[in-house]
Amino acid sequence: MTAPFKLTHHAVGVGLKAPHYKEALEEPHEIDFFEVHAENFMGDGGPPHRWLAGFRSQFPLSVHGVCLSIGGRDALDKDHLDRLASLVERYRPALVSEHLAWSSDGRFFYNDLLPPPLTETSMARTSAHVDQVQERLGRQILIENPSQYLKLTENDIPEPAFLNELASRTGCGLLLDINNVFVSAANLGFSAEDYIDAVNADAVAEIHLAGHAIDHFEGETIRVDNHGTHVCHDVMSLFERFVRIAGPRPTLIEWDTNLPSFETLEAEAAAAKSAMLKACAAGGKYDAA
């Protein structure tokens, strides 16, 4: 574990899950990088760290935080930020990311990515939080667009404009989760294409792809971002649209529930890679820096 591994723009990775550790580390495959949830590696030692050190010696890593509550109205939890900092220091991953979301308010914590208001006030607050994280980690982080289930009438700023401004103010990159865009667009009633086109592609440093479920609550149809199945055709088309226009970015398949075999994940990553290369050719984008 010396210098941080660098990712090429056309790298395709998968979320790393414990049942796949052995196969992913010991068998040959075409996966370019692995992403882990930061909070799963905040213990002091034991098998999780033994495995992760093994992966770090062979692959670039992406550390994806889910509990920092960057979009919250409270001050960031300094102890948690310290834990993230020591993990990043220990593994020196190629990418570090968090969410435009909150999970903590007052003395309560919710293990979910809840939607912040998108106003000038929350812009100032969220920018200060991102600054604080980047300063503590001594590096750039990426901020991901979350899945939305509630249309907040209080919002003044459209989400892509909010993310662009956040990137511009703080120098953070963006993690564009295309499945989240699709899920939010369906649930809130906006155009996913318009959203993708409105995001400042220069700031996008990683893409997430995942599957979602279609559920029914209160007589309403809701798309739920459960990371539990294949990437759907519409999401793959949106991915190709982005790559055609903006070129490739390191792309990750997330599959967290109804966990498939590693072979299925490999096939999913191969399909994403093939869609990416096809879109690169169609858009004349061969940049693989």
Place this chain on the structure above:
Amino acid sequence: MTLHDAEADARIYQGICQAIRSVAPADLSDGGRPRDARVAAGITVYRNNVRAAYLRVLHDTFPVIHRLVGEEFFRYLAHEYFHTHPPSSPLVARYGDNLPEFLHSFEPAAGLPYLTDVARLELAWLSSYHAAEADCMEPERFFALLEENPDTNAFQLHPSVRLVKSPFPIHAIWLHNKSSSAEKLRLREAGECVVIKRPAHRVFTETTSEPVWAALTALQQGKTFNAAFTSAMGDDDADVAADVIRKIATMNVITAVLHTD
């Protein structure tokens, strides 16, 4: 902050928090307005996500408790626990740290008095699994150090060592229910002293005698070797003391000697 933004803050953060924590599903619509099904559906997704996430954490941490009480009761327990001890830490994997105490006073589980200690054992196993790494001392080195300054030498236990004692045979219950064995378990009526350790990659559990358990507990508390063994032995004879020392030397639980003077 403008008045509009202040209202947006209060409405969104407080509203979503209340809706997630409330026992009955609620929505964010104003009292005067008709209930918005779309809003209610969105809130339901967040409520479900949060509850499902914490139920999953309890499942992962307490697989044996789950097996002992069954899915339906476990869900009920998780629901009651969520409302009595709302989660407060970003270390989501630590959710459930006070489930043993909760079980102790949980009236519907009163018929299974051993649940509390089985839950303590499961927590100890998980905490041992995630503990820091350290190298254990060879028995020869341990014996040599014992000769030196037993009055001032204390021994550092491996960071993964956890000690759980119960008036119930919790290790037998835990071991039997960890696998999917359908065989009937024949229990001794006695309690058990359990040592949990992870000297390398794997967590090991074993039951041990009361004197060994007491000596390890005293060493873990930082007592010197002599003090630890005196508190472990009570009035027992020297043969027992020699057995305890031999046992501890070969358990793979000592990492270093500490000089206390």
